[in-house]
Every structure is written in structure tokens, then in C-alpha cells.
Amino acid sequence: GRRRQADLPGDRLGPERRGAQARPPPAGRGKKKADAEAEEPAFPSAEPATWEFLIKRTDGNGWITDAQAGSTVDVSQVMGGGFPxxxxxxxxxxxxxxxxxxxxxxxxxxxxxxxxxxxxxxxxxxxxxxxxxxxxxxxxxxxxxxxxxxxxxxxxxxxxxxxxxxxxxxxxxxxxxxxxxxxxxxxxxxxxxxxxxxxxxxxxxxxxxxxxxxxxxxxxxxxxxxxxx
Missing domain, CATH: 3.40.50.80 (Nucleotide-binding domain of ferredoxin-NADP reductase (FNR) module)
Structure with missing residues (x-):
């Protein structure tokens, strides 16, 4: 599927768990990975979207929980169909x-x-x-x-x-x-x-x-x- 790139503001990421919210669907999850290549958004808009992520800190995901302002990640399409x-x-x-x-x-x-x-x-x-x-x-x-x-x-x-x-x-x-x-x-x-x-x-x-x-x-x-x- 198409991928969207999201800027990660430093005040939303850190050792504590933060909120995971992608505004449009009220019930999905997405996958993330580091070192994403620049790519045009699938649905460009006049204003950048705001994303929040709830991240459970583990021994292997410090790359995301300790990310600095300006870091970028690849975000997959939302997983799950949402609550009907x-x-x-x-x-x-x-x-x-x-x-x-x-x-x-x-x-x-x-x-x-x-x-x-x-x-x-x-x-x-x-x-x-x-x-x-x-x-x-x-x-x-x-x-x-x-x-x-x-x-x-x-x-x-x-x-x-x-x-x-x-x-x-x-x-x-x-x-x-x-x-x-x-x-x-x-x-x-x-x-x-x-x-x-x-x-x-x-x-x-x-x-x-x-x-x-x-x-x-x-x-x-x-x-x-x-x-x-």
C-alpha cells in the first residue's frame, strides 16, 4: 500500500507512553520503521496532519521512543477496519x-x-x-x-x-x-x-x-x- 511520512515532534515522543491517534479513523493501528525515504503523501493537504502514537517501550524500540524533533519514519496504512x-x-x-x-x-x-x-x-x-x-x-x-x-x-x-x-x-x-x-x-x-x-x-x-x-x-x-x- 501507499505510505505516508510523518514528522515526529519531540514533545510527543519519549520514554513514557504517548498517545496513538491518527485523526481520521477512530480505531486503527499502524506500523512504523526508521530511515524512511522522502515520498509524496498519498493524499496531500494544505495543512500538515497531526499524528499521535501510543508506543509501548521495549528493549528493542529505543530508536522510536528516543527519537528527536525532526526525525522521520515510514508509516503504513492503518491496520484494522475500525469499530463499526x-x-x-x-x-x-x-x-x-x-x-x-x-x-x-x-x-x-x-x-x-x-x-x-x-x-x-x-x-x-x-x-x-x-x-x-x-x-x-x-x-x-x-x-x-x-x-x-x-x-x-x-x-x-x-x-x-x-x-x-x-x-x-x-x-x-x-x-x-x-x-x-x-x-x-x-x-x-x-x-x-x-x-x-x-x-x-x-x-x-x-x-x-x-x-x-x-x-x-x-x-x-x-x-x-x-x-x-
């Missing part, structure tokens, strides 16, 4: 309108969920309730904490869940919130109006399978349990 929200959450396809949206993410799976929230396509302002269950290993593994307040203001109840609250954190953070796994939190809370609920999931396979099973067994239509792949 309009098709499955809007209207009366399942005879019951969607009045409640549940969001589930683990680790870096928060990136497409973040994009879905900030795209406005969840239509939360129309009277829907919305809850985000976000699971990580430790508080230090939780990006976008600074945005939680904005999401709450937009109508999203944020439920962070930490699976290893006793693990030492470099930041010195002490976790006093909910513990365990995302699926544990869902089991504890239940689904209030399953026939009128829809869900978006992105994260590890075990979470996705467990949550999907819980939702459908509670009465959520299988077609309203959406993934971005």
Missing part, C-alpha cells in the same frame, strides 16, 4: 436502541478506544450512558491519565483497574482503586440494560473472550460487541 459503530449501535437494527455503551481496554489497547471516545461517534451527549473499564498491570503502565477528567466531563465514567497493585512503581505511586482484571470489574458491576447496551473491546485475547462471553450471556446482542479487527 454506526452500523451496529445506531438505529433499530436489533429492535432495541443503544442507551448504554461499555468500553473495555487493556494496556496499549486504550489507543483506539481513546480515539472512539474523542471522535464523538459514540454519541454520548444524546443521553447514553458510557463506562470505560481500563486494565493495566501497575499505575505506571496507565497512559492518558491526564485525559480521564476530560472523558468524564464528556460523559464517560472511567473505571481503571490494576492487576498488580503491590508491584513497585518507579513513580512511587500507591494504588488505592479497583484491583484485579477488567473482566472481574464487569462481573462485579453487571450490565444494567443488556438489550440496550453495546460494547467496544480492544486488548489481550483473554480479556476480550471473557468480556464477550459475559456480555452475551447477560443478554447483550452479539452483533453489538465490537472489535476493531
Amino acid at each position: 459503530m454506526r452500523e451496529n449501535l445506531e438505529g433499530f437494527k436489533y429492535d432495541f436502541p443503544t442507551q448504554n455503551v461499555l468500553l473495555f481496554a487493556t494496556g496499549s489497547g486504550i489507543a483506539p478506544i481513546k480515539s472512539a471516545i474523542e471522535s464523538g461517534q459514540l454519541n454520548i451527549s444524546g443521553g447514553r450512558t458510557c463506562t470505560l473499564y481500563y486494565g493495566v498491570r501497575t499505575p505506571d503502565d496507565m497512559p492518558y491519565v491526564a485525559r480521564f477528567g476530560d472523558w468524564e466531563d464528556a460523559g464517560v465514567q472511567v473505571v481503571p483497574v490494576v492487576s498488580r497493585p503491590d508491584a513497585p512503581c518507579e513513580s512511587g505511586a500507591v494504588w488505592k482503586g479497583r484491583t484485579g482484571y477488567v473482566q472481574n470489574a464487569l462481573e462485579e458491576d453487571g450490565v444494567a440494560i443488556p438489550r440496550n447496551s453495546g460494547a467496544l473491546l480492544c486488548g489481550v485475547k483473554g480479556m476480550a473472550e471473557s468480556v464477550t462471553s459475559m456480555l452475551t450471556q447477560s443478554g447483550v446482542f452479539e452483533g453489538r460487541v465490537l472489535t476493531n479487527f
Whole structure:
């Protein structure tokens, strides 16, 4: 496929995880590589696009997490088809309108969920309730904490869940919130109006399978349990 080249501003990259957001599709992922050759963009525009990337730091990707301002990388087309929200959450396809949206993410799976929230396509302002269950290993593994307040203001109840609250954190953070796994939190809370609920999931396979099973067994239509792949 065609490739786009993106400038990487230094204030968006570093040892901490940063946001991964390519504005147009609210749910995709892309691949990146270094030392890209200059190339005309596939769809040139009058103003340069702004890209954010959520990058999980590993032993082998320092070339990107430590990139300096002005560095360039090759960016592939977005992977995944996105969450089919309009098709499955809007209207009366399942005879019951969607009045409640549940969001589930683990680790870096928060990136497409973040994009879905900030795209406005969840239509939360129309009277829907919305809850985000976000699971990580430790508080230090939780990006976008600074945005939680904005999401709450937009109508999203944020439920962070930490699976290893006793693990030492470099930041010195002490976790006093909910513990365990995302699926544990869902089991504890239940689904209030399953026939009128829809869900978006992105994260590890075990979470996705467990949550999907819980939702459908509670009465959520299988077609309203959406993934971005």
C-alpha cells in the first residue's frame, strides 16, 4: 500500500507512553520503521496532519521512543477496519436502541478506544450512558491519565483497574482503586440494560473472550460487541 511520512515532534515522543491517534479513523493501528525515504503523501493537504502514537517501550524500540524533533519514519496504512459503530449501535437494527455503551481496554489497547471516545461517534451527549473499564498491570503502565477528567466531563465514567497493585512503581505511586482484571470489574458491576447496551473491546485475547462471553450471556446482542479487527 501507499505510505505516508510523518514528522515526529519531540514533545510527543519519549520514554513514557504517548498517545496513538491518527485523526481520521477512530480505531486503527499502524506500523512504523526508521530511515524512511522522502515520498509524496498519498493524499496531500494544505495543512500538515497531526499524528499521535501510543508506543509501548521495549528493549528493542529505543530508536522510536528516543527519537528527536525532526526525525522521520515510514508509516503504513492503518491496520484494522475500525469499530463499526454506526452500523451496529445506531438505529433499530436489533429492535432495541443503544442507551448504554461499555468500553473495555487493556494496556496499549486504550489507543483506539481513546480515539472512539474523542471522535464523538459514540454519541454520548444524546443521553447514553458510557463506562470505560481500563486494565493495566501497575499505575505506571496507565497512559492518558491526564485525559480521564476530560472523558468524564464528556460523559464517560472511567473505571481503571490494576492487576498488580503491590508491584513497585518507579513513580512511587500507591494504588488505592479497583484491583484485579477488567473482566472481574464487569462481573462485579453487571450490565444494567443488556438489550440496550453495546460494547467496544480492544486488548489481550483473554480479556476480550471473557468480556464477550459475559456480555452475551447477560443478554447483550452479539452483533453489538465490537472489535476493531
